[in-house]
Amino acid sequence: xxxxxxxxxxxxxxxxxxxxxxxxxxxxxxxxxxxxxxxxxxxxxxxxxxxxxxxxxxxxxxxxxxxxxxxxxxxxxxxxxxxxxxxxxxxxxxxxxxxxxxxxxxxxxxxxxxxxxxxxxxxxxxxxxxxxxxxxxxxxxxxxxxxxxxxxxxxxxxxxxxxxxxxxxxxxxxxxxxxxxxxxxxxxxxxxxxxxxxxxxxxxxxxxxxxxxxxxxxxxxxxxxxxxxxxxxxx
Numbered sequence: 001x002x003x004x005x006x007x008x009x010x011x012x013x014x015x016x017x018x019x020x021x022x023x024x025x026x027x028x029x030x031x032x033x034x035x036x037x038x039x040x041x042x043x044x045x046x047x048x049x050x051x052x053x054x055x056x057x058x059x060x061x062x063x064x065x066x067x068x069x070x071x072x073x074x075x076x077x078x079x080x081x082x083x084x085x086x087x088x089x090x091x092x093x094x095x096x097x098x099x100x101x102x103x104x105x106x107x108x109x110x111x112x113x114x115x116x117x118x119x120x121x122x123x124x125x126x127x128x129x130x131x132x133x134x135x136x137x138x139x140x141x142x143x144x145x146x147x148x149x150x151x152x153x154x155x156x157x158x159x160x161x162x163x164x165x166x167x168x169x170x171x172x173x174x175x176x177x178x179x180x181x182x183x184x185x186x187x188x189x190x191x192x193x194x195x196x197x198x199x200x201x202x203x204x205x206x207x208x209x210x211x212x213x214x215x216x217x218x219x220x221x222x223x224x225x226x227x228x229x230x231x232x233x234x235x
Contacts, residue, residue, distance in 0.1 A: 001217075001221065002220045002221040002224065004180050004185065004188060004213050004216065004217055005026040005027070005187035005188075006024065006025050006026050006027070006188055006190075006209075006210060006213055007025065007026065007027040007028070007029055007059060007166065007187060007189040007190070008025045008027075008028055008029065008189075008190060008191070008201070008206060008209075009028075009029030009031070009061065009189055009190065009191040010029060010030075010031055010036075010038035010191040010192075010195070010199060011028045011038075011048060012038055012040055012044075012048075012199045012200070013200070013201070014048060014051060015203075016201035016203075017048055017051050017052070018051060019201065019203040019206055019207075020206055021051075021053060021056055023203075023206050023207045023210045025056065025210070026056065026057065026187070027056065027057040027058070027059050027081070027187075028052070028056065028057070028058060028059065029059045029060075029061050029083065029189070029191070030045040030048070030049075030058065030059065030060055030061065030077070032060055032061060032062050032065070032069065032073055033061065033062065033063040033085070035063075037198035037199045038191065038198065038199045042072050042075075042077065043076060045058075045060070045073065045076060045077045046076040046077045048077075049077040049078055052078060057080035057081060058079055058080050058081075059079075059080065059081045059082075059083050059105075060074075060077070060079050060081070060082055060083065061083040062082065062083065062085065062086070063085050063086035064086035065086075065088075067095075067096050067099055070096050070100050071099070071100060074100050074102060080102070080103075081102065081103055081104065081105055082096070082097060082103070082104040083104070083105045083137065084104060084105070084106050084107060085107040085137075090126055090129045090130075091129065093106060093126065093129075093130065094126075094129045094130035094132070094133070097130055097132035098130065098132060101132075102132065103132050103133070103134040104130075104132055104133060104134060105134050105135050105136070105137050105166065106122075106126055106133070106135075106136055106137065107136075108122055108136050108138055109139050109140065109141035110138055110139065110140060110152040110153070110169070111141040111152075112141075112152075112153065114141075114152075114156055115156070116156055116157070116158040117158075119136070119138070119156070119157065119161055120160075120161055122136065123136050123161060123164070135164055135166055135187075136161075136164075136165050136166070137165070137166040137168055137189060138152070138157065138165050138166065138168060138169065138185075139152075139168045140152040140168075140169035140170055150169060150170045151169055151170035151171070151175065151179075152170075154167075154179060154183050157183055157185075162183050162185055163185070163186055164186055165183075165185050165186060165187075166185060166186065166188065166189050167180070167185035167187070167188050167189070168188070170193070171188055171189075171209075172190075172193035172194075172209070173205065174212075176190075176209060176212040176213055176216065177212045177213070177216045177219070179216075180213055180216030180217070180220070181216045181220060184220060188213060190209055193205070193209065194206045194209050
């Protein structure tokens with residue numbers, strides 16, 4: 001069964017966490033960037049994560065953090081994955097992950113002039129630098145940290161890289177099915193696309209988003225089956 005993993009980011013309320021879990025999210029993101037409207041303190045994240053069931057991962061999003069800041073979060077919540085979303089270097093990401101001993105994901109903000117080879121080179125650099133590297137998260141470049149609800153050109157993602165990336169940037173109920181079918185990423189990540197207001201999730205939008213991803217999965221499953229079992233012509 002083909003199954004794209006789903007991360008819902010920017011959780012700030014218990015009811016949103018419960019709703020995300022109920023509709024089938026695989027991972028929930030908590031933002032530790034004070035300038036974000038979705039910011040939560042380490043203590044608040046710890047309280048929220050008390051409601052995390054088994055096999056649903058807690059992801060911590062940072063923008064240019066110090067080691068001490070990441071350590072504080074790791075001590076406060078069941079941290080499964082670090083998400084670096086700022087200007088951190090390869091060496092900084094590797095060093096923090098090594099001390100905290102958590103895998104990490106690196107956000108790459110895709111520009112209109114980004115070339116596929118750059119994405120492959122970036123992934124190789126991180127994978128070579130650290131055994132804690134998990135994947136690239138591909139987001140749309142904007143002149144600010146965090147998403148802006150805009151889609152980038154998915155055709156820039158190399159076919160050989162796509163199964164290992166997390167697709168983000170402007171995803172919503174209306175474009176996600178097409179995006180997953182076209183890119184076939186390992187996972188998708190959404191925040192503003194399932195919100196009623198900044199930092200406040202909409203349970204119906206989250207359910208609709210998960211349904212859109214599963215519709216894409218069904219399409220991919222069908223295409224794969226028919227490619228492997230072509231209809232034989234009659235003699």
